[in-house]
Amino acid sequence: MASLGLAAYGYGIRYEFGIFNQKIVNGWQVEEADDWLRYGNPWEKARPEYMRPVHFYGRVEHTADGVQWVDTQVVLALPYDTPVPGYRNNVVNTMRLWSAKAPCDFNLKDFNVGGYIQAVLDRNLAENISRVLYPNDNFFEGKELRLKQEYFVVAATLQDIVRRFKSSKFGSTEFVRMDLSTLPEKVAIQLNDTHPAMAIPELMRILLDLEKLTWEKSWDIVVRTCAYTNHTVLPEALERWPIDLFQNLLPRHLQIIYEINRRHLERVAERFPGDTDRQRRMSLIEEGGQKKINMAHLCIVGSHAVNGVARIHSEIIKDTVFKDFYEMDPEKFQNKTNGITPRRWLVMSNPGLAEVIAERIGDDYIRDLDQLKELLTFVDDDSLIRDIAKVKQVGKRRTGILIN
Structure with a gap:
């Protein structure tokens, strides 16, 4: 994008350990964490002035002033910027990676009474978010940490996007309230697979709870701002998150997803009356032994464009994996063939x-x-x-x- 002269930010997590160093031991491939920051990284610059809070857990209150997400645990997102120069065109874009930091590094009270482990426990739990890419999610703890990672990068990034949008319009760095109806004209959020899918309910939360916009206006902004790139045609590889996990970790977002799904299914019923099986297939919430949220369905419903990464891939998406959604909104589906530099x-x-x-x-x-x-x-x-x-x-x- 820099070489094409397109203004862009790339957002991600600044993992302390990369994946992966590869070794061959007794004829077998063995992976080890890559301690790539051991000697520092001369290309990056910390930007503590743009640090942002990210909230987890807590509960939802309905007050006279609107919906509030309270009693949350806070993790700070510290950005590190890496310049990405274009090819001989004097254009430089930015890759901004977020590192998780605890609000308080050290609990001196615990330390003074001999609680050495507890003194740093909270810090370690917070900073585990950016410790290593994708923990093993075979166990509950792994699933929770993985979802934390996905929401962490989304929440920090959207705060940064809104901050830059507002400051560009008023020349102020303050997070002031203003009309965000023109956001889709200035900002495009491309969801790279389902990992940043939480951008859709998070942007809705910002517009509804913080900016006090109506649902209809908020949803219009979200859909016109977001687009989704699908990377897999294997249904079993698409992300699905348990409702119970969401309820505990991100209770406000679960409410928003339920409402998105309710309105979405009403639209499906109007378009295909009496087809209850289609409604079941297209629901964002998968019923069964354990209720789960289908993140790919959330991405499609909350985006104005959906693309595969090769012509044959894009056709498979329309013909099989997301056929119901293609029949519902064929104009959304596109192709963008991946390339190399x-x-x-x-x-x-x-x-x-x-x-x-x-x-x-x-x-x-x-x-x-x-x-x-x-x-x-x-x-x-x-x-x-x-x-x-x-x-x-x-x-x-x-x-x-x-x-x-």
Whole structure:
């Protein structure tokens, strides 16, 4: 996006340990956590002035002033910025990664009475959110931490988006109340698979509870702002979260999701009267032994555009996995074929081949891969064939494949 000159922020979590260092032990692949921050990261800059609180647990109160989410546990989200430069165009975008911090680092009272473990326990629990990517979710604790991670990045990011939107309009960094009806004209939120799906109920919570907008106006803003990229056609791989877990961790968001689903099913019933089986298939809430929230369904309902990442993928989505939703809103479904950057996967990783190509058609193809079609005029050129063969031979010798 930086190379195309598109203004963008990339948001994620600044995991203390990456995944993963790979080793082969007795013929088997073994993964270890990657302690990539051991010696620091010179490319990033901490931005404590933009630190934001993220809330968990608590309960919901209905008061004269509206709905309030109270008695919550707070974790602070500390942003670290990494510049992402475009290719020779003087454009630099930002990747902002959030690190989880406890509101109080050290409980001195506990420490003074001998409670050394308790003194740092709360801090460790808070900072586990950004400790390592995707904990094992075979157990309840793992499931809860994984959902915490997903909500943590969403809540911090949306606060940042709203802050920047407001400051750009008024030249102020204060989180003041103003009309957010023009948000979709200035902001596009692309949900990369279902992991940031909580952006939909979280943005609704901000608009309803903090900005005091009506449901109809809030929902219109959310749908026009959000879009969803699907990455899998396997139904068993789509995220589903237990209702009980939601009720405990994010009670206000569960209420909002229930209301989204109620209105969504009313619309399905109007469009396909009497088709109760379709309503069951399209519901955001899956019934059965354990009630669960289907996050992919939430993404589709709360977005104005849905895309797969290859033509065949996008067609499968429409024909099978999300067929009911396609029949309901065919205009939502699009295709965006994933690509790679030739700057890394050709110019850097195979400079010899890049140079051979540039000698024939120039180096503008690095910005525009369509120019590689010009190589078709050299398909019978003996010198090009020889030069490419030499590049392949050098590469094989370098990797030890070619033995004279």
